[in-house]
Amino acid sequence: MAEMWRMARRELSAFFGSPVAYLFIGVFLAVSLFVFFWGEAFFARNIADVRPLFEWMPLLLVFLSAALTMRLWSEERRAGTLENLLTLPVPLVSLVLGKFLAAWALVAVALALTLPLPITASLLGPLDWGPVFGAYLATLLLAAVYLAIGLFVSARTDNPMVALIGTTLISALLYLIGAEPLTRLFGHEAGEFLRFIGTGARFESITRGVIDARDLGYYLSLTAIFLTLTMLSLERLRWAEGGNPRQHRRWLLVSALIVANLLALNPWLGQIKGARVDLTAGQIYSLSSTTRDSLAQLQEPLLIRGYFSAQTHPLLAPLVPQLRDLLRELQIAGGDRVRVEFVDPQRAPELEREAGEQYGIRPVAFQTASKYQAAVVNSYFDILVKYGDQYERLGFQDLIEVKVRGETDLDVRLRNPEYDLARTIKKVLQGYRGGDNPFANLDQPVRFEGYISAPERLPEPLPALRAELEALLAELE
Numbered sequence: 001m002a003e004m005w006r007m008a009r010r011e012l013s014a015f016f017g018s019p020v021a022y023l024f025i026g027v028f029l030a031v032s033l034f035v036f037f038w039g040e041a042f043f044a045r046n047i048a049d050v051r052p053l054f055e056w057m058p059l060l061l062v063f064l065s066a067a068l069t070m071r072l073w074s075e076e077r078r079a080g081t082l083e084n085l086l087t088l089p090v091p092l093v094s095l096v097l098g099k100f101l102a103a104w105a106l107v108a109v110a111l112a113l114t115l116p117l118p119i120t121a122s123l124l125g126p127l128d129w130g131p132v133f134g135a136y137l138a139t140l141l142l143a144a145v146y147l148a149i150g151l152f153v154s155a156r157t158d159n160p161m162v163a164l165i166g167t168t169l170i171s172a173l174l175y176l177i178g179a180e181p182l183t184r185l186f187g188h189e190a191g192e193f194l195r196f197i198g199t200g201a202r203f204e205s206i207t208r209g210v211i212d213a214r215d216l217g218y219y220l221s222l223t224a225i226f227l228t229l230t231m232l233s234l235e236r237l238r239w240a241e242g243g244n245p246r247q248h249r250r251w252l253l254v255s256a257l258i259v260a261n262l263l264a265l266n267p268w269l270g271q272i273k274g275a276r277v278d279l280t281a282g283q284i285y286s287l288s289s290t291t292r293d294s295l296a297q298l299q300e301p302l303l304i305r306g307y308f309s310a311q312t313h314p315l316l317a318p319l320v321p322q323l324r325d326l327l328r329e330l331q332i333a334g335g336d337r338v339r340v341e342f343v344d345p346q347r348a349p350e351l352e353r354e355a356g357e358q359y360g361i362r363p364v365a366f367q368t369a370s371k372y373q374a375a376v377v378n379s380y381f382d383i384l385v386k387y388g389d390q391y392e393r394l395g396f397q398d399l400i401e402v403k404v405r406g407e408t409d410l411d412v413r414l415r416n417p418e419y420d421l422a423r424t425i426k427k428v429l430q431g432y433r434g435g436d437n438p439f440a441n442l443d444q445p446v447r448f449e450g451y452i453s454a455p456e457r458l459p460e461p462l463p464a465l466r467a468e469l470e471a472l473l474a475e476l477e
Contacts, residue, residue: 003090007098008105011072015106024068028110031060036117049127050118054135054207058175058200061107061143066167068106069150070160072099073234077158086238096231100144100151107143111136130209130279138206141219142199146171148226155233174199174222183317186310195321196270213275214266221262228258287333291422295330297429298337303386304330304421305341307355309379313366315412316381319400323383326417345380359384361393385424390431392424448473 015021036053076082085095118132146167153166176182178198186194195201199222202215232255239248278286295302304327308320324342331340345352345363355361363378381396401415439446455463 001094003094004098004101007090007095008101011099011102012105015102020068021106024064024106025110025113028060028064029113031056032114035060050121050132050135051207053114053117054139057135057139058142058203059172061139061146062168062171062175065103065107065143065146065150066164066171068103069147069154069167070164071154072103072151073154073230074158074160074163077237078160082234082237086234092231092234096151096227096234100147100227103147103150104140104144107147108140111139128209128281130281131207134209134211134279135207137211138203141206141216141223142203144223145174145199145219145226148223148230149174152226152230152233155230176200178202196266209278209280211277211279213272214269217269218266221265225259225262228255228262231255287329287418288422291330291418291425292333294422294426294429295334295338298334298387300337300388300432302334302338302425302428303341303384304338305343305384305386307343307345307361307380307382307384309346309363309377309381310344311346311377312379312381313377316366316379316396316400319412319414320381322414323399323417326421327383330421355380355382355384359391359393361395364396383421385421385428387425387428388432390428392428394420394424 015024032053035056036050038052073082076085086092118127118129121127122129149170150163150167153170154160154163157163157166175198178195178201183190183194183201199219202218205212206215232251235251306323306327308323312320327340327342331338343351343355345355345361361380361382361384363380365376365378381399383394383399385392385394398420399414399417400412402412450469452458452466452469455466458466
């Protein structure tokens with residue numbers, strides 16, 4: 001440990017003893033401020049948050065991390081000082097971790113200098129500090145992965161420019177694999193797999209304010225993998241011809257086992273869906289007690305089936321993973337009493353016929369347009385909730401809300417999916433118990449209070465609507 005900290009202090013002194021640290025911090029702050037205040041990123045949103053600061057952070061870290069690590073090992077090789085380091089009575093892991101911690105500390109310093117932005121935003125309005133903490137944590141974790149990649153590539157070459165280009169390509173590839181523009185080109189299953197192995201989707205998940213053990217394990221395992229490969233690359237450099245082949249094979253075997261176990265860690269963690277912490281104010285990404293109480297009343301299996309087409313409107317495609325996550329949360333909370341299925345009716349003709357004939361679920365024609373062409377795509381975006389012989393369906397009109405930002409800019413988001421699903425579950429539960437009578441299981445009086453002006457004071461067509469409401473209330477009473 002002492003050697004590792006001495007190595008880290010040596011590298012930090014080298015950073016701040018040259019223009020490298022100051023250039024890195026200056027460029028990082030300049031780009032961050034430009035992105036934060038550029039266009040309609042902050043002021044036009046009329047929301048006290050710092051989300052614009054972190055929207056471009058993954059791409060920014062790709063280039064800055066590559067520039068920061070390109071000389072860490074390649075310059076040692078080119079200057080001939082690497083041999084001196086490798087012959088010192090210091091464990092190789094201390095050398096590698098020392099350089100890594102020095103670069104990571106420099107990123108942390110640059111990131112800490114952006115703290116006045118969320119503090120200022122909190123003075124302008126109510127700021128939810130949960131997503132802010134998650135965003136800073138996600139940035140540090142993502143930087144750790146990119147720095148580990150940079151150290152590995154730098155250890156493989158004595159040319160800093162080659163290290164810069166190689167690190168940029170590998171880091172950018174990991175980010176683009178799970179990026180939304182690429183995952184839209186594939187179906188839901190393929191898109192989720194790409195998001196599973198990409199760094200971008202994990203980053204967005206943590207910046208929401210949800211700390212998931214699967215995301216933490218992903219970033220930490222990737223960092224450990226590339227640090228292990230860095231150690232193996234440096235160890236191979238000091239293997240002399242005619243050395244001990246048994247020791248060489250031992251190094252290769254141990255490194256392969258470490259990498260294999262770290263890769264296997266992610267599918268194993270993927271099965272653990274409840275190890276998460278919702279840091280947001282109001283726990284907006286956690287199931288409410290009302291929803292859990294409704295699930296606790298289930299005595300028969302509850303079927304929740306999502307009908308989602310692989311080819312759908314581009315604005316609806318990003319909402320499908322969010323609904324999938326919520327339905328999985330319901331499945332976890334309900335245990336064996338809740339069965340969740342995801343179906344693409346266009347790939348399952350029998351289920352498509354069943355959806356249309358039994359439940360009245362049919363595809364909707366969505367119009368899509370690009371710069372060069374316009375098209376119409378028939379796709380499904382529905383959820384079926386079935387309990388016994390009672391069922392309800394939620395279409396895209398029930399699940400989404402559309403906000404117009406400009407003449408051609410639409411913001412499509414989920415309205416309140418947990419509330420809609422909880423209300424639907426309660427409705428089918430009461431319908432099953434009461435035989436289609438929603439009042440059969442009431443244990444307390446229901447009281448209606450309406451604050452409505454007199455008919456002569458209401459503009460048209462509200463007087464007629466008031467009369468219809470009064471007639472309906474009388475019928476229900």
